[in-house]
Amino acid sequence: MVGITALGVRNPVKLAGVPSKEIGLNDVLKAESDPTYVVKPKIYDEFALPNQVAVVTGGDGGLGLEFAIVLCELGAKVYGIDLPEEPGADFIAATRYAKKLGTSLHYRSSDVTNQKGISDLISQIAAENDDQIHVCVAAAGILGIEESCTTYPSEMFKKVLDVNCNGVFFSAQACAKQMKAAGIFGSIILIASMSATVVNREMNWIPYNTSKSAVVQMARSMAAELGPDGIRVNSLSPGHIRTKMTAAVLDVDPEMESFWASLNPMGRIGAVHELRGVIAWLASGASSFCTGSDILVSGGHTIW
Numbered sequence: 001m002v003g004i005t006a007l008g009v010r011n012p013v014k015l016a017g018v019p020s021k022e023i024g025l026n027d028v029l030k031a032e033s034d035p036t037y038v039v040k041p042k043i044y045d046e047f048a049l050p051n052q053v054a055v056v057t058g059g060d061g062g063l064g065l066e067f068a069i070v071l072c073e074l075g076a077k078v079y080g081i082d083l084p085e086e087p088g089a090d091f092i093a094a095t096r097y098a099k100k101l102g103t104s105l106h107y108r109s110s111d112v113t114n115q116k117g118i119s120d121l122i123s124q125i126a127a128e129n130d131d132q133i134h135v136c137v138a139a140a141g142i143l144g145i146e147e148s149c150t151t152y153p154s155e156m157f158k159k160v161l162d163v164n165c166n167g168v169f170f171s172a173q174a175c176a177k178q179m180k181a182a183g184i185f186g187s188i189i190l191i192a193s194m195s196a197t198v199v200n201r202e203m204n205w206i207p208y209n210t211s212k213s214a215v216v217q218m219a220r221s222m223a224a225e226l227g228p229d230g231i232r233v234n235s236l237s238p239g240h241i242r243t244k245m246t247a248a249v250l251d252v253d254p255e256m257e258s259f260w261a262s263l264n265p266m267g268r269i270g271a272v273h274e275l276r277g278v279i280a281w282l283a284s285g286a287s288s289f290c291t292g293s294d295i296l297v298s299g300g301h302t303i304w
């Protein structure tokens with residue numbers, strides 16, 4: 001039975017050892033003590049994902065496809081999951097790019113709101129890869145319609161929550177289960193949004209904002225449970241980025257882009273490739289002490 005100590009700390013607490021590596025000052029001191037030691041930068045290796053397996057939902061386009069490409073560039077074998085039966089032309093081009101890089105990008109069709117469907121698919125992917133899944137990026141999401149909170153239709157409200165909240169959970173849950181069973185110290189990244197923290201000015205997106213707040217708290221909750229297994233769970237919250245999702249608003253109202261741009265101190269909206277660095281950091285050992293955090297990348301939108 002789990003006991004409670006005088007400090008209120010549950011006992012026994014599972015303590016993980018601090019990883020010790022020949023990097024940074026340790027590497028400097030090694031070079032100092034051994035003149036024959038050949039030094040080379042280690043920081044790039046810290047981001048590398050050689051022989052790792054990654055899953056990206058919403059991978060057929062937008063942010064998800066860019067994340068898949070980054071993970072391939074870092075050496076991972078990547079599975080993109082999305083709704084269409086067959087992937088689009090950009091995904092197919094990315095599979096050829098991955099092959100030229102010496103790795104591979106694969107497509108699987110699935111609806112993340114179907115818990116059994118996504119769980120079976122992730123088990124299948126694990127089975128194809130000696131039970132190994134190292135990285136999960138849950139990026140599938142929808143915006144819903146823009147409508148006053150007083151009249152927002154229930155079906156659409158439920159649908160946005162189903163994809164953005166349930167779907168993210170079912171994907172992360174399925175990957176976490178595989179990581180835990182295989183004893184892998186994996187990284188799970190839930191794609192939230194700055195809309196989890198601030199309200200998009202003059203945009204009536206009540207279910208979207210609600211769902212994204214839930215995702216941030218979901219990441220913290222999963223991080224708390226999975227930390228003792230060495231599995232890290234963080235959320236990534238982008239600001240305004242031009243993708244198919246935002247094009248649906250920007251292309252209808254040409255003044256919207258300059259309005260959104262005026263809401264951050266950089267005076268512009270972001271591009272998909274501006275999230276490459278943060279996804280590489282979160283997915284890799286370079287962020288090994290980061291869990292339960294929400295990483296905001298918004299061009300400073302949330303500082304005002």
Ligand SMILES: NC(=O)c1ccc[n+]([C@@H]2O[C@H](COP(=O)([O-])OP(=O)(O)OC[C@H]3O[C@@H](n4cnc5c(N)ncnc54)[C@H](O)[C@@H]3O)[C@@H](O)[C@H]2O)c1
Nearest residue numbers: 058062063083111112139140141193238240241243244245
């Ligand atoms: N673009 C932005 O400005 C922005 C900002 C903050 C957060 N986000 C988040 O980033 C993520 C990616 O968005 P994006 O901008 O690339 O949009 P997008 O519309 O280009 O991509 C979303 C992808 O999710 C897929 N998808 C939707 N429902 C699904 C389901 N039930 N099962 C499987 N796949 C499904 C879509 O088919 C699509 O390919 C979303 O979670 C979004 O909320 C985007």
